[in-house]
Amino acid sequence: MRTGESVLSRAIRIFDAFSPDEKVLQVSEIARRTGLHIATASRLIAELVSHGLLERGPDREVRVGMRMWELASRAxxxxxxxxxxxxxxxxxxxxxxxxxxxxxxxxxxxxxxxxxxxxxxxxxxxxxxxxxxxxxxxxxxxxxxxxxxxxxxxxxxxxxxxxxxxxxxxxxxxxxxxxxxxxxxxxxxxxxxxxxxxxxxxxxxxxxxxxxxxxxxxxxxxxxxxxxxxxxxxxxxxxxxxxxxxxxxxxxx
Amino acid sequence: MRTGESVLSRAIRIFDAFSPDEKVLQVSEIARRTGLHIATASRLIAELVSHGLLERGPDREVRVGMRMWELASRAxxxxxxxxxxxxxxxxxxxxxxxxxxxxxxxxxxxxxxxxxxxxxxxxxxxxxxxxxxxxxxxxxxxxxxxxxxxxxxxxxxxxxxxxxxxxxxxxxxxxxxxxxxxxxxxxxxxxxxxxxxxxxxxxxxxxxxxxxxxxxxxxxxxxxxxxxxxxxxxxxxxxxxxxxxxxxxxxxx
The missing domain is CATH 3.30.450.40 (GAF domain)
Structure with a gap:
C-alpha cells in the first residue's frame, strides 16, 4: 500500500486537517483528524517538515510552511x-x-x-x-x-x-x-x-x-x-x- | 526507491518547475526540468491533477491548481x-x-x-x-x-x-x-x-x-x-x- 498515490493522498489529508481557526495543531490531533495511525502521521509530517511544506513551532506543534505557500503562489x-x-x-x-x-x-x-x-x-x-x-x-x-x-x-x-x-x-x-x-x-x-x-x-x-x-x-x-x-x-x-x-x-x- | 520520501520530493520538484513567467508547461517540459523520466512525470502529474493540485488546460498543458493554493493559504x-x-x-x-x-x-x-x-x-x-x-x-x-x-x-x-x-x-x-x-x-x-x-x-x-x-x-x-x-x-x-x-x-x- 506504500504507493505514490497513497502518500500524496495522505499528505493532502494532513493539509486538510488545518483551518483558518486552527492554524497550529499537535501531531496527535492531526492523526485523529486524518484517521492516520500516529506513527504514519508522524513520519509523513517529519518529511513534510524536512521539505518546508510544514513547520514546527516551539512546542513541536505543526503548522503550514512558508514553502508550501510559495510553491502554490509563485506560478x-x-x-x-x-x-x-x-x-x-x-x-x-x-x-x-x-x-x-x-x-x-x-x-x-x-x-x-x-x-x-x-x-x-x-x-x-x-x-x-x-x-x-x-x-x-x-x-x-x-x-x-x-x-x-x-x-x-x-x-x-x-x-x-x-x-x-x-x-x-x-x-x-x-x-x-x-x-x-x-x-x-x-x-x-x-x-x-x-x-x-x-x-x-x-x-x-x-x-x-x-x-x-x-x-x-x-x-x-x-x-x-x-x-x-x-x-x-x-x-x-x-x-x-x-x-x-x-x-x-x-x-x- | 518507490518510498514515500521520493514521491513527495518528486512532487515538489514538479511544482518547482513552474515560475511566475512560466505558469503553463507541457508534460515533456516538466520531465526535462525535473530530470524525471517522462513516464514517471506523467504518472505523478496525473495523480496531482486528480487531487486538483495541478490542472490541465485545453491543450493538455499543465498548471498549478486552485486546490494547491487553497491548501497552502487557508491555514x-x-x-x-x-x-x-x-x-x-x-x-x-x-x-x-x-x-x-x-x-x-x-x-x-x-x-x-x-x-x-x-x-x-x-x-x-x-x-x-x-x-x-x-x-x-x-x-x-x-x-x-x-x-x-x-x-x-x-x-x-x-x-x-x-x-x-x-x-x-x-x-x-x-x-x-x-x-x-x-x-x-x-x-x-x-x-x-x-x-x-x-x-x-x-x-x-x-x-x-x-x-x-x-x-x-x-x-x-x-x-x-x-x-x-x-x-x-x-x-x-x-x-x-x-x-x-x-x-x-x-x-x-
Whole structure:
C-alpha cells in the first residue's frame, strides 16, 4: 500500500486537517483528524517538515510552511486573476469602505481569492481561501447564475443550507433570483449571510466574455446597498479589460 | 526507491518547475526540468491533477491548481502576517503611490508576501512569492541587518551578486550599511535593484520585539525617496500592534 498515490493522498489529508481557526495543531490531533495511525502521521509530517511544506513551532506543534505557500503562489493562475483584479478591488474598497472581495467558483462553492477589509467594517463570514455554498452569498449567486445549466440543476435539486431567515432556501426562489441576476447583471443580498450585512455582487468576464469571477462588497444592511452597484459594475469592467490583455488568464477553466 | 520520501520530493520538484513567467508547461517540459523520466512525470502529474493540485488546460498543458493554493493559504501563518499588515500596506500605498511591499526572510533570500502596485508605478523587480538575495533590495538589507549574526557572516563571506552599478557588492560596504540600518532604523537604496527605482524599507517587529518582516516602498529614483521614511515607520508600528494582538503570529520563527 506504500504507493505514490497513497502518500500524496495522505499528505493532502494532513493539509486538510488545518483551518483558518486552527492554524497550529499537535501531531496527535492531526492523526485523529486524518484517521492516520500516529506513527504514519508522524513520519509523513517529519518529511513534510524536512521539505518546508510544514513547520514546527516551539512546542513541536505543526503548522503550514512558508514553502508550501510559495510553491502554490509563485506560478498560480489563481493569483494572476487576483493580480488583475487587485487595483480595481483597491479602488472599490477605497470608495465603498467595508469589505471588497473577489470570488471564483470551485465545484459547488465560491472560493474567495481576496478580501480587502476596512478596520471598522461590518461583520463578514468570508475570508481569503474561505468557501461558501453558492446559494448563500451574493458572489455565489452571481457565479451560479452564469454557471453551466447542469450545475444549476444540481444545486436546485438539493436541500439549501440556511444561514439567516433571509437566506434563499427554496428552489423556486433560487430559480427566480438566478433569472433576475442574468437579466439585471447584479444581485443584492440583504441579510442572507448575516442579519447585519448586505452583499452586492457583479460578474467579471474574461476576454471571451465568459464569467470567471465575482466582484462583491459587503456593507451594512441598512437598505442602501443597491447604491454600490454602479461602482461595482465599473470595477468589473476594468478587471475584464485587464484579463483581455493577459490571454493566459482568459484561457483558464 | 518507490518510498514515500521520493514521491513527495518528486512532487515538489514538479511544482518547482513552474515560475511566475512560466505558469503553463507541457508534460515533456516538466520531465526535462525535473530530470524525471517522462513516464514517471506523467504518472505523478496525473495523480496531482486528480487531487486538483495541478490542472490541465485545453491543450493538455499543465498548471498549478486552485486546490494547491487553497491548501497552502487557508491555514497559513504567512497569510496571517500578511493579513495583519494589509490595512497598513493599503494606507501606505494610498499615500505614497507606486509600490508598497511586505517581505519576510526565508533562508538567505527575502520572500515578498504582498505587493500593492499603482497602475502607473515605477519599475519593480519584486513580485508576490518572488525572491531576491538579501543584499540586493531595501527589504532584504533590513531583514539581514536584524537577522542572526551567523547569517550576516555567511552573506558577508561570499561573492555578492550585482544588479546595477549601485548594488552593494563589497563586504565592507555591506557591513557599514547593516550597522547604519541598526542605528537609524531604516534604509534607502537608490538604484540598487534598477537604475530608475529607489527602495525604502523599515523593520516590522512582533510582540516580542523581534523583527519578523520588512515593509518597503519603491519610488522613482529622483532623490526624494527619504521623504517616505516617516510614513513607513508609522505603518510598521501599526502592523506591530496588530501582531502583538494575535500571539500565534508573534510565535512564528
Amino acid at each position: 498560480s493562475l489563481t493569483l494572476s486573476l487576483r493580480d488583475a483584479a487587485m487595483p480595481y478591488l483597491e479602488d472599490l474598497h477605497a470608495v465603498v469602505g467595508h469589505h471588497a472581495q473577489l470570488g471564483v467558483r470551485d465545484g459547488d462553492d465560491v472560493l474567495f481569492l481576496e478580501r480587502l477589509t476596512a478596520r471598522d467594517a461590518v461583520v463578514n463570514y468570508s475570508r481569503i481561501a474561505g468557501r461558501l455554498p453558492l446559494h448563500i452569498s451574493s458572489s455565489g449567486l452571481v457565479l451560479l447564475a452564469y454557471g453551466p445549466p447542469e450545475l444549476q440543476e444540481r444545486v436546485l435539486a438539493r436541500p439549501l443550507e440556511q444561514h439567516t431567515d433571509r437566506t434563499i432556501t427554496t428552489a423556486e426562489r433560487l430559480r427566480a433570483t438566478l433569472a433576475e441576476i442574468r437579466r439585471q447583471g447584479f444581485v443584492v443580498t440583504p441579510g442572507h449571510v448575516h442579519p447585519d450585512a448586505a452583499g452586492v455582487a457583479v460578474p467579471v468576464r474574461d476576454g471571451l466574455q465568459e464569467v470567471v469571477a465575482a466582484l462583491s462588497v459587503i456593507v451594512p444592511n441598512d437598505g442602501r446597498a443597491p447604491a454600490q452597484v454602479p461602482a461595482l459594475l465599473a470595477a468589473a469592467r476594468g478587471v475584464s479589460r485587464s484579463l483581455s490583455a493577459s490571454p493566459v488568464v482568459a484561457a483558464r477553466r | 497559513s501563518l504567512t497569510l496571517s502576517l500578511r493579513d495583519a499588515a494589509m490595512p497598513y500596506l493599503e494606507d501606505l500605498h494610498a499615500v505614497v503611490g507606486h509600490h508598497a511591499q511586505l517581505g519576510v526572510r526565508d533562508g538567505d533570500d527575502v520572500l515578498f508576501l504582498e505587493r500593492l502596485t499603482a497602475r502607473d508605478a515605477v519599475v519593480n523587480y519584486s513580485r508576490i512569492a518572488g525572491r531576491l538575495p538579501l543584499h540586493i533590495s531595501s527589504s532584504g538589507l533590513v531583514l539581514l541587518a536584524y537577522g542572526p549574526p551567523e547569517l550576516q557572516e555567511r552573506v558577508l563571506a561570499r561573492p555578492l551578486e550585482q544588479h546595477t552599478d549601485r548594488t552593494i557588492t563589497t563586504a565592507e560596504r555591506l557591513r557599514a550599511t547593516l550597522a547604519e540600518i541598526r542605528r537609524q532604523g531604516f534604509v534607502v537604496t537608490p538604484g540598487h535593484v534598477h537604475p530608475d527605482a529607489a527602495g525604502v524599507a523599515v523593520p516590522v517587529r512582533d510582540g516580542l520585539q523581534e523583527v519578523v518582516a520588512a515593509l518597503s516602498v519603491i519610488v522613482p529614483n529622483d532623490g526624494r525617496a527619504p521623504a517616505q521614511v516617516p510614513a513607513l515607520l508609522a505603518a510598521a508600528r501599526g502592523v506591530s500592534r496588530s501582531l502583538s494582538a494575535s500571539p500565534v503570529v508573534a510565535a512564528r520563527r
